[in-house]
Amino acid sequence: MNFIRRTLLAAACVASLAPALAQAQDIKPRLIRFGYGLNEQSNQGRAAKVFADEVAKRSGGKMKVRAIGAAALGPDTQMQQALIGGAQEMMVGSTATLVGITKEMALWDTPFLFNNVKEADAVLDGPIGRKVMDKLEEKGLVGLVYWENGFRNLTNSKRPVAKMEDLNGVKLRVMQNNVYLDSFKLLGANAVPLPFSELFSALETNTVDGQENPYNTILSSKFYEVQKYLSITNHVYSPWIVTVSKKWWDGLSKDEQKVLRDAAIASRDFERKDTREEAAKALADLKAKGMQINELPPAEAARMRDKLTRVNASIGTTVGMDLWNETQAELAKLRGG
Template sequence: MDTSALSSTPRTLFKRATLALACASLLGLSLASHADVPETNLRLAHVVNSDDTYHIAATRFQELLSEKSDGAISVEIFPNASLGDERTLLEGMQIGTVDMGVITNGPVANFVDEFSVFELPFLFPTQEAAYEVLDGEIGQEILGKLEGVNLKGLAFAERGFRNITNSRNAINTPDDLDGLRLRVIENEVYVDTFRTLGANAVPMAWTEALTALQQGTIDGQENPINAIYAFNLAETQNYLTMTRHIYAPALFVMSLPKWNAMPEEVQTLVLDAAREASTYAREQNAEMEAEQLAALEAAGMEINDSPDIEAFQTAVAPVYEKYGQQFGDYLSRIQEALQ
C-alpha cells in the first residue's frame, strides 16, 4: 500500500478548501453582505395617488431595496396623504413618528430657507440644467443642511416644470392672470411670484386644493404635467398654459433619528436606492409627458404651449430683487454654474 498517497490527501484537501473559500469570498462578497443586513422595515409616505410620479419613485425605491438587501429591507408605502399633508409628514419625521417620504421642495423650504432658491421663477432653462445643479456640489450642500432640523436628505427626485391651469380664461401674458384665484404651494417665493404676476395667490395644501377646485372656490392652480394628469384636473380646469415657470424638485427625505438608528450597511443601501429611484422617476417623467399632454387635450383642455415667456420673465424681476440676497451666495453660484 502506498502510504505517501494517503499522507498527501489531507494537504491536498486543505489547499482545495482554502482556494474554494477564497473564490467564494471574492465572487460572493455582495451576497454575504446582503445576508448580514438586519431586517429593516421603512414606512414611506407621500401625498399623491398611485398614478403620480412620486408613487413611481417610491415603488422603484421599494423594489431596489428589496433587490439590494435580498429582501431584508422592506418598504411600506402610504400614498394619498394617508399619514398627513407634506408639512405634517416632515414634522413627523423630525420626531421619528414617520420614517421617510417623497416630499415637494416647496414645503421642505419652510424648514430650511436655502431650498427656496430652487423655487425662483425661470431659474432653470431645462431639466438637464437643473439636474446638474441639484446633483452637483451646490445641491448636495443644500441637501446636507436638513440635518440641522433633524431630517436627512437622501436625493433629489422630481416634480418637474410647473404650468398653470384654470377654469376662467386662456392665459398668454401676465395680464391674463389679473385677479385669478390661484392655489400655490405654501411657500413665500411661490406666493410672491404669483402676486407679482397679478394673480390672487392662495397658499394651501394640495389635499385642500383638490376640494377647492371641485367646489369652485379657487379658479386654478399650478403644477407639472404629471400631477395635472394624475389628478385628472381636466374635469375642473379648462385651460392649460405651458409657462414652465418653476422647476420643482422633490426629495427623498428621512427622519434623522431613524437614519442614525440604522446600521451603516443599511444606510448605504437606502442612500443608493434613493438615488437610483430618483433617476428612474426623472426618466419616467420625460417619457410620459407627451402622452399625458395628449390625454389632457383629448379630455377637453385647451393647451397653450407657446405663451409670451419673455413677458413673464420681465414681470417677475421684483421677485429676484426681493430674494436675491436671502440665500447667501447660492443664487449667484447657481447662475454661474448655468452659464
C-alpha cells in the first residue's frame, strides 16, 4: 500500500513538473527576419534553413525564423543598417562588408592569412575571433558565429590568369571594402566595388569582366554561365558572420538569447561541413559546366603574395598592431613555430 501510494505520488509530481519546466523557459512568440545574399540553393541558403529549424526546435515552435535570401531585403550593407536601426532582426553576410562599421573586421581580409580551414576555424572560433566579433556591439550589432564562405578564386571572361600581368586591364568586381580594392589595384586589375546582388548582371552585360568568390558561390550563383576562365588563386579565406540587431537582442530574455546562440552554433557546424563537401566537388562541376580552369605556377603565386604584403602593413594599422601581432603569434603557434 505504502509503495503504491509513493509511486502514485511520484508520478503525479513528474506530471505536474513537466509543463512547469516548459513554462519556466521564458520564451515568447517571436518573428525573426533573417536575411542573406545568396540564393536558397546555395550553401548559405541551406544553412539558413538549418538555423530556422534549430530555432523552432529549441523554442518549442514559439520563435519563428523567416529566412529571406537573394538579397530580397537588400545587399549586406543595407541589411546591416536595418539591423542597427532595429528594422530587421538578423542576417548573415560577409565580414568584408562590415569593415566600414567595425574596422577590426579587416583582419579577415588579409590576403593568405590562413593556409587551410583548420587554421581558420581555430582563429575564428578562438579568443581572437571572439574579440573581433564583440567589437560589433558598440556599433549596434551582436555577432553570434562565423560561417565559412571559403577560399576565394578568380574568374573572368577575358583570359586565363596565370601571372600577375594577366590582370592588367581586367575590370574586376570587388567587395565594397578598401582592402579588396587596394589589393586588386596593386595586382594591376581595374577594381570596381559592387554589391553582390548586382554582380551577375554586371558580368552578363560586361560592365565588369571578372570577380572573385569561393567555388561554391561560382556554382550556386551560376557565374559559370557568364565567366569562361577560373584561376585557382585561393588568395584569401572569407568568413560569413551571423549577426543580430542589438536593439532587438537587448529586449530578449536570457532563454531566448540562448536559443539563438545554440541554434547559431548548430547552424555553423552544419554549414562548414556542407560547404566543405560542396567545395570538394565544385571544381569538377564547374569544369563540366564548361569553365576553363588553371592553376597559378608556384613562382607566380609567390610573386602575387609578395606584392600583397604591402596591403598587410595597412591592415595592421587599420585593425591595430596589438590585434595584428596577436594573430600572427597565434598562427605561428598553430603552425608549430
